[in-house]
Amino acid sequence: MANFLKPAKHIEPLPKEQVDDTYKKLRLQVFIGIFLGYAGYYLLRKNFSLAMPALIDEGFSKTELGFALSAISIAYGFSKFIMGTVSDRSNARVFITLGLVLTAIVNLLMGFIPVLTSSVAIMFVMLFLNGWFQGMGWPPSGRVLVHWYSVSERGGKTAIWNVAHNVGGGLMAPIALVGISITGTLSFGYLKGFEGAFIYPAIIALIIALISYMLVRDTPQSMGLPPIEDYRQDYPSKNKETLEVELTTKEILFKYVLNNKWVWMIAIANIFVYFVRYGVLDWAPTYLNEEKGFNLNESGWAYFLYEWAGIPGTLLCGYISDKVFKGRRGPAGFIFMLGVTIAVIIYWLNPPGNPLIDNMALIAIGFLIYGPVMLIGLQALDYVPKKAAGTAAGLTGLFGYLGGAVMANIIMGMVVDSLGWDSGFLLLTIVSVLAMLSFIFTWNKRGQEVLK
Numbered sequence: 001m002a003n004f005l006k007p008a009k010h011i012e013p014l015p016k017e018q019v020d021d022t023y024k025k026l027r028l029q030v031f032i033g034i035f036l037g038y039a040g041y042y043l044l045r046k047n048f049s050l051a052m053p054a055l056i057d058e059g060f061s062k063t064e065l066g067f068a069l070s071a072i073s074i075a076y077g078f079s080k081f082i083m084g085t086v087s088d089r090s091n092a093r094v095f096i097t098l099g100l101v102l103t104a105i106v107n108l109l110m111g112f113i114p115v116l117t118s119s120v121a122i123m124f125v126m127l128f129l130n131g132w133f134q135g136m137g138w139p140p141s142g143r144v145l146v147h148w149y150s151v152s153e154r155g156g157k158t159a160i161w162n163v164a165h166n167v168g169g170g171l172m173a174p175i176a177l178v179g180i181s182i183t184g185t186l187s188f189g190y191l192k193g194f195e196g197a198f199i200y201p202a203i204i205a206l207i208i209a210l211i212s213y214m215l216v217r218d219t220p221q222s223m224g225l226p227p228i229e230d231y232r233q234d235y236p237s238k239n240k241e242t243l244e245v246e247l248t249t250k251e252i253l254f255k256y257v258l259n260n261k262w263v264w265m266i267a268i269a270n271i272f273v274y275f276v277r278y279g280v281l282d283w284a285p286t287y288l289n290e291e292k293g294f295n296l297n298e299s300g301w302a303y304f305l306y307e308w309a310g311i312p313g314t315l316l317c318g319y320i321s322d323k324v325f326k327g328r329r330g331p332a333g334f335i336f337m338l339g340v341t342i343a344v345i346i347y348w349l350n351p352p353g354n355p356l357i358d359n360m361a362l363i364a365i366g367f368l369i370y371g372p373v374m375l376i377g378l379q380a381l382d383y384v385p386k387k388a389a390g391t392a393a394g395l396t397g398l399f400g401y402l403g404g405a406v407m408a409n410i411i412m413g414m415v416v417d418s419l420g421w422d423s424g425f426l427l428l429t430i431v432s433v434l435a436m437l438s439f440i441f442t443w444n445k446r447g448q449e450v451l452k
């Protein structure tokens with residue numbers, strides 16, 4: 001492990017009278033740091049799609065660009081897991097900043113060096129690198145959440161943090177579009193305009209990386225504070241033990257993650273949830289255009305509403321799982337996926353000519369799907385000791401992206417091409433039902449009680 005990445009050293013405990021004030025201040029500070037940081041990552045997750053229309057005008061086909069785009073999901077899936085294992089043994093403050101700076105550098109290079117957007121193979125490599133560095137955002141955020149917030153408050157706090165990705169993803173398009181327009185004028189004599197979709201979100205991400213570095217702190221003990229469990233008298237197990245020793249990768253993998261049946265269950269559930277998340281989102285513009293007669297502008301709005309509807313939906317889901325089901329995530333996930341299934345069927349069966357119903361169905365899916373997405377991340381944090389949090393979330397990401405997101409792109413495309421949209425939606429509905437049922441396995445599990 002590189003020295004600069006090592007977890008921050010524990011320092012001498014602060015005097016007792018300073019603990020409460022310092023904890024309150026730092027908890028808010030680190031939370032804002034990871035919220036802004038993760039929103040910053042999402043400015044650079046899908047911005048390539050805003051450069052795609054211009055690249056199509058340059059002569060690239062949709063298939064070629066779709067192939068290049070898939071590099072992000074493939075790399076992200078592997079990276080969230082592999083970099084998750086590194087993150088669990090790293091200083092979250094350094095790790096989250098480093099990943100954001102690296103993803104910004106990749107985008108600046110793609111923006112300023114024309115050869116890097118000149119062929120599908122080169123774009124695939126660059127987007128793969130981008131996807132890899134993107135995988136350095138979730139795990140350190142998870143590490144901060146589990147070290148600064150105790151078990152009983154994690155549902156609500158993780159839900160609030162989780163909307164960072166909707167905020168970042170939602171702001172990406174306007175920033176990229178303004179960037180494209182600025183670059184059309186400020187072209188440095190050689191840029192064409194579309195490069196602005198890389199350059200301007202990347203510049204903002206660099207500023208966010210600096211702010212995030214100033215705000216995030218690795219662990220309470222590195223600031224002279226007691227572990228969060230002692231501070232809040234809120235323990236993951238009845239014997240009040242908490243794990244404060246940093247683990248080796250072998251211990252994390254073989255003692256806490258790969259031999260943990262609950263982690264495997266949510267990893268499999270994540271395949272279905274992510275298939276629906278990206279199966280609806282990525283195909284929405286094409287489906288709405290081909291089957292419902294939406295133009296690009298109208299389907300762009302529908303896409304935007306889908307993302308932003310996820311914010312209140314996620315908060316409600318976190319609240320319900322904490323307050324109504326007292327920390328049991330399974331029932332909340334089941335109910336939200338039931339709603340998604342119904343909305344997918346309405347979205348499918350609504351005849352052309354009723355755009356309001358299409359938009360309402362899409363908003364309902366966006367409102368409902370991000371709760372289960374968040375709950376799986378939260379369960380990953382719940383089901384392992386805090387020193388293994390990033391790895392557990394990373395494993396669910398690996399399954400979600402490779403088995404869910406990438407498959408949603410490939411299999412949905414193949415089914416729709418050969419059998420039509422009805423078959424595509426039948427598949428989506430079946431997968432949505434499977435996602436719903438998969439929450440039954442963790443129906444009665446609460447917080448970290450699986451560790452007892």
Ligand SMILES: O=P(O)(O)OC[C@H](O)CO
Nearest residue numbers: 138162165373374377397
């Ligand atoms: O799909 P991811 O890995 O970017 O995660 C998005 C949300 O934060 C899931 O909780």
